[in-house]
Amino acid sequence: MNAEPTLGENVAGSERATQSGQRLLEVANLRIAFASGRSLLAAVDGVDLRIAAGETLALLGESGCGKSATALGLLRLLPAAGRIPGGEVRFEGRDLLALPEAEMRGVRGGGMAMIFQEPATSLNPVLTVGHQLGEVLERHLGLRGTPARERSLELLTAVGIADAQRRLGEYPFQLSGGMKQRVMIAVALAGNPRLLIADEPTTALDVTIQAQILELLRRLQGEHAMGMLLITHDLGVVAQMATRVAVMYAGQIVEEAPREVFFSAARHPYTQKLFAALPDLARRGGRLDTIPGQVPPLSGMPSGCRFASRCEHAWERCRRQAPEWRQVAVGHRLRCHLDALPAAVTGTPAAGGSSAAPAADAALLSVDELRVHFPIRRGILQRTVGHVRAVDGVSLELARGRTLALVGESGCGKTTVGKAILQLIAASGGSVRLLGQELGGLARGARRPLRRRMQMIFQDPFASLNPRMSVGEIIGEGMSALRIDVQGQGRAAAIAAVLEQVGLEAAAAGRYPHEFSGGQRQRIAIARALAVQPDLVICDEPTSALDVSVQAQILNLLASLQADLGLAYLFITHNFAVVDHLAHEVAVMYLGRIVERGTVDEVLRSPQHPYTQALLSAVPSVRVDTPVEFIRLPGETPSPANPPLGCHFHPRCRQASAACRERYPATTSLSGTHTVRCHLHS
């Protein structure tokens, strides 16, 4: 180990001798580049991978690190600009990069199959499910007609689609998101592949559906003894699925280890930072560890260690010389010059903790029985035949300086609540009061003084800033619209001050949004909201489009702004880890209604509603040692246009009784702060 290992050749060599019998895929020094003008930008630079049958290798990395390019490169499916300038891909002993295209097509779908991130766009919208499955059966197994149909039925049943007979004749738009991903999996399995490449297979799905799909993938892998290359950015998914983990950074794999070792003794500073940046119970309310700086651009890769510029342990050699592979334990190797690092770097311990937040005084915001119904129009005359009850009687209270997290899966109406509070969508009923003043019936002008009291931060940092306006104009817009006087100082100074508040330089005011990264754009969006000095900020999934390390920066920023300015946050999210880290109170929404409410401890530690329990159990935990029992929710969220009678949740609830089918449960108070709407508690 002390000898300078040369690209792990000896390591790989010794392993090859023992394991080559089951080795399915061997990738050596794979390089992938994208043509840009007349130059080639290396996106993947010397990746080595080995996957045996029945094994899952998780390829972990943040966006843009080259993990998807690697997967597409293995199948030779890179987009037109993609090139493979070097390397070797051996699949079952054959060199894929040297295969003629016709033979390669036999490998695609037959030997190796792939599942993509977006089930909604990855299926052909105008072909039936049966057609899309049959194609693979015909191509790789030569099945047609009745045998093909029977096999299709088997496959659909195998991926857990009920009523497979009917589904075969349906089109993708008739299926829900989870079901589409199941069909994608069935399509991938149809050719009996030995290796399955899953590129972020659950990122676009809700957490309960994610749990279903992950469980399905695990089961199928076991049944077919497939090798699996799982590409993900989610440490929780890795903990659940992987046998081995490879961490990718800036086009290279920097650490590789078996799962247990990875989660207990990750050695690379980047990996350790990834763990530290994850919001977690242990550091609640404290500051999360962040990774300073950004991933170097493809065009300007440093010659030394690629992580050196962001690594707090970096020394002079890191900048000079790229580290080679170094084996530290059986199956555990990394590219790092540091010999011994502390096994884990923990984040700064919690300074105050959430309990120290100012106690709830008079409510800043109080929402009572808020309703937002959208009409459904049908027929020749487009008459209203029903309503989508996006929000159906939501009541909330939020005090100054506090954070209320509104949690729920997609389509539950949580974003609509936020927009209705801001009066961006007209409410159909109920009241919204800010500082005791009713917002609903106010005229435009009368609403203006209240507008500056509340602001919103949006999910997508790329859609929330006008690309044609400079940062200064974006931030100044609210000030001028709400006629905010900046006493003494000019507007430019006020903009500079607020930019500084969110951690950006004052010079940023003259630049345009496209010059900033996702995290910086989110800072600008926060600055825009802060510029009018609001009391309440509605945060709509502000970190869900960001990488873990950037998410940590934004969460830290939000926390410190709350501490400094006494802001109240209505935090709309689906991510429980973030809730746990940041919120004081939690409200769980299901189909337009709040089903459980309480303080963070009450709701997250002792959830009382079966839905909350199921949601919490579905969150993939980063801890590998303590497996939680996963409460499997059957089916998917019904449409809010046509919610089930009685308790909306009863068709998916294991504990449903006759009462649940008949009427919606009333609110039960379990403690002064904890309420639940469930017949089990009434």
Place this chain on the structure above:
Amino acid sequence: MLAYLVRRLLYALPILIGVNVITFALFFVVNTPDDMARMQLGVKRVTPEAIDKWKAQRGYDKPLFINDAASGSAVFTDTIFFSKSARMFAGDFGRAEDGRDIAREITSRMGPSLAIALPTFVLGLLVTVSFALMLTFFRASYLDFWGVVLCVAMMSISGLFYIIGGQFLISKLWKLVPISGYGSGLDAWKFVILPVLIGVISGIGSSTRWYRTIFLEEISRDYVRTARAKGLSELVVLFRHVLRNAMIPILTGVVVVIPLLFMGSLLTESFFGIPGLGSYTIDAINAQDFAVVRAMVFIGSVLYIVGLILTDLSYTFVDPRIRFN
């Protein structure tokens, strides 16, 4: 789906009325019938009597909208608007300057127009879609590049030059087919072949390029990557996956013109002396025969609206999302 179609049909009605009102305004309000008479009879030396006679002959001597002199329903029906515009809904287009019934003239001229326009349309579609598929298949190669250059060059040539050039080369220089004229029955083929050929060629540039853009947009979608990951060959991907999805935007532009084929083509018919509706229109324009132009405008709009409805109908065949919603 039925409700969808019925709604589209109902929507067509106000549009037709709108067209009718616009044409009426254009022909009778912008210029009064007196102006038209003066123009037709020669601006300088024209007597009021001659104008009155001209108007009376054509029924333009009535009030525009409301006839105070009449009684009963004739207050509205005995007006220019009713007799010249509203009656077009019933297929009554009145008479041309030469005294012939316009409706009969139109029905007899549809045949020759269709004999040219239909083959041009079908052949043109086949040729351009095939070319576009070929360019898409060889995308980012030299064939594609020069194909696109050729398309741009071809679409930069005025349609007039295609006709003049074609007539010169094929009829005058090589004497393969007659330069113009039309025959009845099967003899017509030798008069039809050249206009069709020229029509197809002159459309290649812009259509091929347009379809290529559509195909390229489809081919960059995720489901195409899925199809490739299944191990399907590029041709299967192109024909089974891309073409089917591209049908939706292609149909939008194509189906709507099918009914308009009845109208024929102004240029082709006038150059080749085809006795169709296109040359009828041109002759009417040159003779300033307002009644015929008005009739053609109305028929054109009706056919266009029929095309719109057919387009909606065609979506239900190619797009399951509309078929099942």
Place this chain on the structure above:
Amino acid sequence: MAFLPVILWSDVLIWLLFATAAIFGWLSVRNPLWRTAWQRVGRSRAGMASATVLVVFVGVGLLDSIHYRPRLEEAAASAASGTSRQPPAYAVEVLSVLDAILTPLRTRNEKTYSEPLATRAYAKESIESRGADGQLQQSRDYPRLKHGGAHLGTDETQRDADIGQRLLRALALATLLWWALAAATAAGLARAESCTHEEAWRRIWHNESDFAWNAVLATIGVLLLVVLPLAALSFNYHVFGTDKVGQDVFYQVLKSVRTALVIGLVTTLVTLPLAIFLGVLAGYFRGWVDDLIQYLYTTLSSIPGVLLIAAAVLMMQVLIDNHPQWFATAAERADLRLLALCFILGVTSWTGLCRLLRGETLKLRELEYIQAAQAFGVADLRIIGRHILPNLMHIVIIALVMDFSSLVLAEAVLSYVGIGVDPTMISFGTMINNARMELAREPMVWWSLAAAFVFMFTLVLAANLLADAVRDAFDPRIAGSA
């Protein structure tokens, strides 16, 4: 004064457009996003080559858009002698600066057809000549042209040598000029990027500069090689022959350029405001405003374009013919008719762009930055002005350049059908229309058509190529992937 300036409406509009383009260009330079988009256009070799060609066309068009009436000679003479104090008289004919430059081409009319570079007419005529014996002799021969090759005198056999000599001289001059220009460009680039001349030269021709200098220089080279010989010959010959009434075809082609430009550009002055205003209104406010605007454009677009234009033009003709008192000169009447055609083309062709803008506005208004502005209570008009319009401009620019070529082509067809520009106005359409009859003659008169074809093809091709470059640079979907 030796002339009386005449301001035609189309001149005003053309120069207004020119000024707008200049202001827009200045704004583009200040806005980094626009600047990068235009820089992408600047890098496109096809785009810059065609832009160079278009600049020449636009130059011709602009020269042809400054009009005046020259003072009549006799009046000037009598004024100079001071004997009478009558006010100066001006010619009825309205001329442009281009006409003044092309005076030799404009005035040297033959009797009828003559082939390009010919010294004799195209058809035999009876010629009376006095023989050596003093008798009048009648013979049928090709008569000598009045102006074409007149400097050769009777020595017509010298024609080929003369032409060759002129060509050689012009080509030599073109080469010389081009080298000077290329060297100046390299020197300028060397200064701007502070490198050696050799390095700048290498960058230009190895396509390594940020601007497609090689394309521009190559195009200028080709243009010089074509234009200078044409110019050199046109003084003494009819380079493209003469038409039926003996007018020089080269002159006609140059005059057609302005008509094409007016049709292609002024029309957008009508289209754009209508399409932008109504499209944005419909998309932003939705509801009944949207229903109404949709109804309006569906109705208008359901009338087949040519027929609607035909109907409108016919009505306009009636209007113009019935009111001869509105126009002081024939030029004014033709000019107003041209503008009316632009107006009609604009009114009938805004619907497509309007539909596009409505759809895009519908998408934009759901974007989060619009909602952020709404959360500040920003007024709707301000949101439209600051957030929606700037994000629609790329569509407008793409539509503008794409429409130009189709409008130029449309003018030819419409003029042929008889619903285009005034028959007295020289345009590609009227040229083709007049020349079409000549094709049937034996032997054929081909040069008018050929000249119209070459010039029109060059103009439209250049416009199409530039449109492609602009679209590639401005369309976020295409620009993002490149």
